[in-house]
Amino acid sequence: MVSKKLDKKSYHSKNTGDFPDNILVGANKYVKVNDLRYGTNPHQPAAYYKPANKSCPIADMELLKTAKNGLSQTNLEDISYSLNIVKYFDSPACAVMKHVNPCGVAVMRGDETLRNVYKKARDCDARAAFGSVVAFNIEVDRETAEELMSTFIECVVAPSFSEEALAVFNDEEKFKLCKNLRVVKCGDISELSCFVGEEKSNEFTMKVLADGSMVMAAPLLTQMKSIKDMKPASAESKTLGKVDSKIKADRKQMEDLVAAWYINLNVRSNGVVIFKNGQTLAVGTGEQDRVGAVEQAIEKYKTKYKGVETIKGAVMSSDGFFPFPDAVEVAAKAGITAVIAPSGSLRDADVIKRANELGVALFHSPERIFSHH
Numbered sequence: 001m002v003s004k005k006l007d008k009k010s011y012h013s014k015n016t017g018d019f020p021d022n023i024l025v026g027a028n029k030y031v032k033v034n035d036l037r038y039g040t041n042p043h044q045p046a047a048y049y050k051p052a053n054k055s056c057p058i059a060d061m062e063l064l065k066t067a068k069n070g071l072s073q074t075n076l077e078d079i080s081y082s083l084n085i086v087k088y089f090d091s092p093a094c095a096v097m098k099h100v101n102p103c104g105v106a107v108m109r110g111d112e113t114l115r116n117v118y119k120k121a122r123d124c125d126a127r128a129a130f131g132s133v134v135a136f137n138i139e140v141d142r143e144t145a146e147e148l149m150s151t152f153i154e155c156v157v158a159p160s161f162s163e164e165a166l167a168v169f170n171d172e173e174k175f176k177l178c179k180n181l182r183v184v185k186c187g188d189i190s191e192l193s194c195f196v197g198e199e200k201s202n203e204f205t206m207k208v209l210a211d212g213s214m215v216m217a218a219p220l221l222t223q224m225k226s227i228k229d230m231k232p233a234s235a236e237s238k239t240l241g242k243v244d245s246k247i248k249a250d251r252k253q254m255e256d257l258v259a260a261w262y263i264n265l266n267v268r269s270n271g272v273v274i275f276k277n278g279q280t281l282a283v284g285t286g287e288q289d290r291v292g293a294v295e296q297a298i299e300k301y302k303t304k305y306k307g308v309e310t311i312k313g314a315v316m317s318s319d320g321f322f323p324f325p326d327a328v329e330v331a332a333k334a335g336i337t338a339v340i341a342p343s344g345s346l347r348d349a350d351v352i353k354r355a356n357e358l359g360v361a362l363f364h365s366p367e368r369i370f371s372h373h
Contacts, residue, residue, distance in 0.1 A: 017045025057187030065183035082135030235348035249361035260317035325354035330347040332358040
């Protein structure tokens with residue numbers, strides 16, 4: 001039981017509640033995997049369940065190194081959201097997750113090493129990455145493990161780890177800062193659904209409201225499978241008539257836009273992702289106004305990004321439409337030259353017209369992807 005007084009020991013102690021071994025949700029039976037260290041906070045007991053008799057890439061994970069009395073709900077949520085990003089990429093990818101929002105994400109380009117991919121993801125916002133969960137979609141090697149251990153992280157999760165990498169993770173004498181690191185081997189993340197129409201019966205989402213009532217919903221997936229699904233923005237208005245996006249994006253920018261869109265699925269609304277050459281430059285998240293999310297992301301790039309890329313020529317995704325042209329104006333002023341966002345604003349035509357004037361290629365996505373996790 002967690003100590004009654006909140007102190008350093010509270011965060012390492014297990015707070016076990018009285019949760020049943022089995023529960024029934026709709027037609028699905030769930031079995032308890034284990035009692036967690038605690039829920040979101042030390043005073044909240046929590047238990048972890050999985051669908052009975054079904055393979056689950058996260059629930060069937062193997063804890064190769066443990067500490068702090070295991071995983072908390074917070075750890076599990078960051079593991080889930082980070083894997084939910086890297087599942088979209090065929091190339092080696094890394095997501096650095098903190099408080100269920102990505103600090104940074106990178107995808108391998110050319111012949112760079114996995115270690116460099118991790119560094120690009122971390123250095124998008126190295127300050128926020130302190131105490132993060134880091135996920136990979138490929139085996140972690142020794143060099144990457146050494147880089148991971150150079151700063152404080154809570155967990156690392158991947159489909160596999162080399163023996164040399166595991167030796168690094170267990171060298172607590174050399175890497176004292178990360179002696180409490182949890183190393184998690186997940187299942188086959190190709191089993192996780194990516195696109196609308198692929199969802200499985202056990203992948204619905206549940207949100208419990210303050211009075212105990214509950215909302216069940218289909219999972220947040222996308223219809224965008226490739227750049228072929230990207231459509232140049234087009235809209236009509238009484239004053240402007242039909243307005244089409246006239247600025248062209250090159251193939252690399254279009255690939256970056258798709259990647260930014262996949263990442264944006266796991267960003268709390270209002271959310272935007274600035275991306276260039278296979279890496280995030282900044283993530284704007286949790287703002288109540290759209291232009292505020294763009295301003296936040298640009299400010300984070302200016303003050304927190306430690307990589308080598310410049311924002312000039314970068315692309316940006318937005319999880320919701322632009323109610324006014326101001327967000328595109330702010331993005332263009334910073335140097336962003338291609339944007340993807342949903343349609344649906346009363347001023348879509350005005351936004352497209354302004355993007356054309358600013359030299360910004362504007363695409364309309366097939367859906368809105370608000371996430372209120």
